[in-house]
Amino acid sequence: MASPSPKSPEQNEKTKQYDRQLRLWGDHGQAALENGHICLINATALGTEVIKSIVLPGVGSVTIVDDNTVSDEDIGSNFFLECSSKGLNRGSEALRFLIELNPAVQGHAVQEPPDQILQENPDFFKSFTVVIATALSEKTIQDLAQHLWDINVPFILCRSVGFLGSFRIQIKEHAVIETHPDNEQVDLRLDVPFQSLADYLNALDIEAVDLKDHGHIPWIVILYKAVQKWQVSNANSWPMSRKEKNEIKDLIQGFIRKDENGIPINEENFEEALRAVNTALVPTFLPVRIQELLYSSSATNLNKESSPFWIMCSALRGFVEAEGKGKLPVRGVLPDMTASTEHFIQLQNIYRSQAAMDAEIVYRKVQQIVAQLHCDSISEADVKLFCRHAHDLYLIKGSNIATEYQLGGSVASYIARYLEEPDVMMVHYILLRAAEMFRSEHCRAPGDWEPEGDISNLKTCVSKLLSDISCSPFPKDDHIHEMCRYGGAEIHSVSAFLGGCVAHEAIKIITKQYKPVNNMFIYDGSSTNTATFTF
Amino acid sequence: MASGETQSAEYQQRRWQHIRKLLERSGPFCHPDFEPSAEILDFIMNSCKVLVVGAGGLGCELLKDLALMGFKKIHIIDMDTIELSNLNRQFLFRKNDIGLSKAKCAVEFVNKRIPGCEAVAHHCAIQDLDEGFYRQFHIVVCGLDSIVARRWLNGMLMSLLQYNDDRSLDQSSVIPLVDGGTEGFKGNARVILPGMSACIECTLDLYPPQKTFPLCTIANTPRLPEHCVEYVKVIQWAKENPWGATTPLDGDDPQHVGWVLEKAQERAIKHGITNVTYRLTQGVLKNIIPAVASTNAAIAAACATEVFKLATSCCTNMNNYMVLNMADGVYTYTFNAERRPDCVACSNTTRVLEIESDATLQTIYDKLCEDQAYLMKSPGITTVINGRNKTLYMSSIKSIEERTRDNLKKKIADLGLFNGADILVADVTTPNTITIKLKFSDNIDVDMSR
Numbered sequence: 011m012a013s014p015s016p017k018s019p020e021q022n023e024k025t026k027q028y029d030r031q032l033r034l035w036g037d038h039g040q041a042a043l044e045n046g047h048i049c050l051i052n053a054t055a056l057g058t059e060v061i062k063s064i065v066l067p068g069v070g071s072v073t074i075v076d077d078n079t080v081s082d083e084d085i086g087s088n089f090f091l092e093c094s095s096k097g098l099n100r101g102s103e104a105l106r107f108l109i110e111l112n113p114a115v116q117g118h119a120v121q122e123p124p125d126q127i128l129q130e131n132p133d134f135f136k137s138f139t140v141v142i143a144t145a146l147s148e149k150t151i152q153d154l155a156q157h158l159w160d161i162n163v164p165f166i167l168c169r170s171v172g173f174l175g176s177f178r179i180q181i182k183e184h185a186v187i188e189t190h191p192d193n194e195q196v197d198l199r200l201d202v203p204f205q206s207l208a209d210y211l212n213a214l215d216i217e218a219v220d221l222k223d224h225g226h227i228p229w230i231v232i233l234y235k236a237v238q239k240w241q242v243s244n245a246n247s248w249p250m251s252r253k254e255k256n257e258i259k260d261l262i263q264g265f266i267r268k269d270e271n272g273i274p275i276n277e278e279n280f281e282e283a284l285r286a287v288n289t290a291l292v293p294t295f296l297p298v299r300i301q302e303l304l305y306s307s308s309a310t311n312l313n314k315e316s317s318p319f320w321i322m323c324s325a326l327r328g329f330v331e332a333e334g335k336g337k338l339p340v341r342g343v344l345p346d347m348t349a350s351t352e353h354f355i356q357l358q359n360i361y362r363s364q365a366a367m368d369a370e371i372v373y374r375k376v377q378q379i380v381a382q383l384h385c386d387s388i389s390e391a392d393v394k395l396f397c398r399h400a401h402d403l404y405l406i407k408g409s410n411i412a413t414e415y416q417l418g419g420s421v422a423s424y425i426a427r428y429l430e431e432p433d434v435m436m437v438h439y440i441l442l443r444a445a446e447m448f449r450s451e452h453c454r455a456p457g458d459w460e461p462e463g464d465i466s467n468l469k470t471c472v473s474k475l476l477s478d479i480s481c482s483p484f485p486k487d488d489h490i491h492e493m494c495r496y497g498g499a500e501i502h503s504v505s506a507f508l509g510g511c512v513a514h515e516a517i518k519i520i521t522k523q524y525k526p527v528n529n530m531f532i533y534d535g536s537s538t539n540t541a542t543f544t545f
Numbered sequence: 546m547a548s549g550e551t552q553s554a555e556y557q558q559r560r561w562q563h564i565r566k567l568l569e570r571s572g573p574f575c576h577p578d579f580e581p582s583a584e585i586l587d588f589i590m591n592s593c594k595v596l597v598v599g600a601g602g603l604g605c606e607l608l609k610d611l612a613l614m615g616f617k618k619i620h621i622i623d624m625d626t627i628e629l630s631n632l633n634r635q636f637l638f639r640k641n642d643i644g645l646s647k648a649k650c651a652v653e654f655v656n657k658r659i660p661g662c663e664a665v666a667h668h669c670a671i672q673d674l675d676e677g678f679y680r681q682f683h684i685v686v687c688g689l690d691s692i693v694a695r696r697w698l699n700g701m702l703m704s705l706l707q708y709n710d711d712r713s714l715d716q717s718s719v720i721p722l723v724d725g726g727t728e729g730f731k732g733n734a735r736v737i738l739p740g741m742s743a744c745i746e747c748t749l750d751l752y753p754p755q756k757t758f759p760l761c762t763i764a765n766t767p768r769l770p771e772h773c774v775e776y777v778k779v780i781q782w783a784k785e786n787p788w789g790a791t792t793p794l795d796g797d798d799p800q801h802v803g804w805v806l807e808k809a810q811e812r813a814i815k816h817g818i819t820n821v822t823y824r825l826t827q828g829v830l831k832n833i834i835p836a837v838a839s840t841n842a843a844i845a846a847a848c849a850t851e852v853f854k855l856a857t858s859c860c861t862n863m864n865n866y867m868v869l870n871m872a873d874g875v876y877t878y879t880f881n882a883e884r885r886p887d888c889v890a891c892s893n894t895t896r897v898l899e900i901e902s903d904a905t906l907q908t909i910y911d912k913l914c915e916d917q918a919y920l921m922k923s924p925g926i927t928t929v930i931n932g933r934n935k936t937l938y939m940s941s942i943k944s945i946e947e948r949t950r951d952n953l954k955k956k957i958a959d960l961g962l963f964n965g966a967d968i969l970v971a972d973v974t975t976p977n978t979i980t981i982k983l984k985f986s987d988n989i990d991v992d993m994s995r
């Protein structure tokens with residue numbers, strides 16, 4: 011039989027391979043990932059687990075910095091080493107097995123200690139999108155964090171000891187346009203309908219249509235009509251209180267048609283309208299978070315170095331103050347609802363065209379700014395995307411890891427507050443720090459040889475940290491004892507959990523989509539607990 | 546002792562140094578039964594048999610994680626073969642492996658990378674293996690994407706439970722089940738102690754119902770691009786049979802997807818609908834769930850940690866259900882999912898179905914499909930009348946379906962069912978036939994003892 015041969019716009023091999031993730035971050039997210047260059051310092055089990063989940067989705071390139079040689083213990087916990095790797099450079103060996111996961115990824119290994127690179131060739135780190143480090147000493151952490159802060163390269167510091175783990179994201183400023191919220195607030199403007207919407211809503215008469223059409227009127231129209239009717243006897247105000255909303259519901263009930271016996275006919279669109287009363291009558295307003303963003307100094311004092319995000323924020327502010335009359339551009343998204351195709355598509359087009367017109371105005375303002383500043387142009391598509399997500403823009407202003415080590419006033423009081431609660435996850439943070447301090451004083455992990463003997467020395471480290479933040483000592487030694495039991499062991503499944511999380515956060519940073527952890531994450535595999543702190 | 550052996554023993558000591566610290570030392574947060582010793586490592590290496598169900602995104606990770614936690618006797622089941630779209634996360638497979646068995650490829654890779662690992666592959670469906678097979682394992686860990694298969698496996702482990710004469714649970718018959726699942730940036734991991742803690746059937750309400758589009762919307766009032774694709778899939782394909790009446794629509798055949806795309810686009814243009822793309826079309830046809838390496842890595846690792854705790858008692862287990870959301874920061878929440886006292890799978894009690902005495906068999910059928918306690922897919926219903934089996938309705942075999950279809954309309958009394966009668970129900974969601982006692986809700990004097 012002759013088989014039909016449609017014009018098959020078949021996908022290429024790459025889109026097929028990445029199909030399942032392209033549905034999460036889109037082709038533009040993938041393009042950003044493929045331009046990303048990750049640096050890993052120390053190819054521990056945790057380090058290679060991170061890199062694995064960044065190489066698989068297709069990051070551009072990976073550089074591993076590691077001057078260690080492979081030991082038997084490394085092989086025992088790290089999947090990206092082989093028995094034959096023993097005695098060889100750990101970074102080069104791990105790189106070989108990691109790159110093999112995805113031939114599209116470029117790989118480099120640097121067999122130098124990070125301290126040496128920091129001293130001799132600090133510019134080395136400038137080319138990376140994100141630097142990720144594991145198993146660093148206190149001293150190196152501070153030097154590296156300070157340097158990466160100065161050169162504005164995002165940094166993720168990771169730890170894995172026994173059942174405990176943590177990662178800390180250091181990033182000066184991170185703006186997210188596409189946050190992909192689970193529940194996106196609808197933007198319907200029923201309280202302030204723009205002209206084309208008002209024309210459409212006013213032209214419809216829901217009393218006049220026949221029963222079939224009556225069941226196909228979008229709930230937006232029903233709600234609008236109910237409010238209009240309500241406003242006649244309420245001085246044109248807007249229903250806000252529960253009582254007022256119930257009055258709207260009663261009005262909607264009154265719209266429902268009855269059968270010959272006077273029993274209301276079940277109409278899905280009216281049911282939807284009743285359900286929407288509580289959520290869709292929220293008045294249109296400029297969210298405080300967005301207002302703060304638009305009036306922050308980065309958006310009001312632009313210069314040649316200003317990022318596209320701040321230029322677009324500035325243009326957006328111009329729109330809000332002028333054409334927008336205090337409101338953001340129309341989002342242009344209509345949620346699905348029971349309606350005839352004709353009604354739905356017409357209404358959808360009304361919202362979409364208004365959104366396009368609003369975005370066009372913002373784009374013109376962007377072009378003006380770009381011309382004034384003589385900086386790189388910003389595409390219309392980028393401005394459209396920005397306007398589409400203007401209600402959900404998100405900005406992280408990060409802090410320097412080095413301040414965490416100096417335990418200055420605000421960090422100290424922040425930690426102390428959690429310790430007093432007491433929050434066991436903050437106790438874990440202190441123990442991870444204390445173990446690091448122990449390591450720099452004794453050149454080995456607490457409990458490395460045997461647990462009992464190190465308890466008192468680790469306790470000294472804990473006390474030192476606690477006194478630095480003016481906290482009383484822990485009432486019990488159990489967490490100190492447990493840390494000594496771990497003896498610096500790296501448990502593969504704990505590292506694998508953190509590895510997945512850190513890779514995930516790195517991808518968020520590279521693609522500038524979804525909200526990353528802000529900024530300290532603690533994991534306790536023994537109690538299956540996690541916590542996020544903001545230092 | 547030969548020096549080679551000593552050397553290798555020493556080497557083993559060094560190689561497993563990390564987990565030995567956890568197993569050979571006691572700590573303040575250990576499980577009360579935990580006694581540190583070198584024998585625990587020996588147990589997980591040489592005695593403990595773990596079954597990994599699924600060799601996909603979670604299965605690949607689990608196999609690696611368990612092998613690096615010291616487990617050697619690992620079996621893995623998967624009936625699927627490797628596809629290109631698996632490679633963004635199923636890290637044990639390469640382009641050269643496309644078309645080969647997932648289970649076999651995964652096992653070959655891990656056994657080669659980790660010397661001493663003795664993983665065994667089963668390239669078949671979980672339903673192809675019997676009680677005797679499942680009974681041999683100490684722990685089962687499951688990384689499936691199908692809820693039906695997960696429920697079947699759960700039912701299998703529950704059916705292995707033995708009860709003592711005093712109706713108490715025989716602890717030695719309990720095979721713990723660790724279950725993981727992911728969807729995009731979200732996932733969950735849980736520990737099930739059959740007969741002791743909530744099982745899959747106890748918590749069916751935790752699975753969101755699959756999103757479906759009403760037929761009248763698809764046919765009469767399409768609004769979304771999905772509606773257009775669904776129309777071509779459900780109505781237009783059967784009408785036009787582009788590759789002949791015997792060729793069903795295959796979401797993996799690019800020619801088929803291309804045809805659906807073209808027709809869906811035609812329908813979309815007719816109705817003013819935009820954005821019907823190849824990716825969307827294939828997503829609707831195959832009901833594709835987004836998946837990424839990182840979420841799978843985290844969930845599988847959480848499961849592996851729990852398997853390690855179960856096998857070694859070095860730490861108390863998660864109690865008992867963790868949800869993970871990595872879309873907004875990284876957020877987890879662990880809670881105690883509660884048992885259903887009347888659970889179809891894990892309670893050792895008689896199941897009772899309340900029904901009106903003048904109901905039809907259809908009512909029973911619908912209850913079995915819609916009631917939160919059952920949520921069956923296509924239950925086959927039989928009963929025993931005068932010592933003889935009588936099939937009341939069964940849809941899985943066409944000839945029987947045709948013969949029994951009329952029974953659905955009949956009143957249950959006309960089919961010989963009475964208050965207190967037992968019906969036997971079989972379904973794809975369970976390996977065993979379930980006995981359910983009918984209770985007439987309008988019958989005041991109920992004698993449930995017969």
Ligand SMILES: [Zn+2]
Nearest residue numbers: 744747888891
């Ligand atoms: Zn149950």
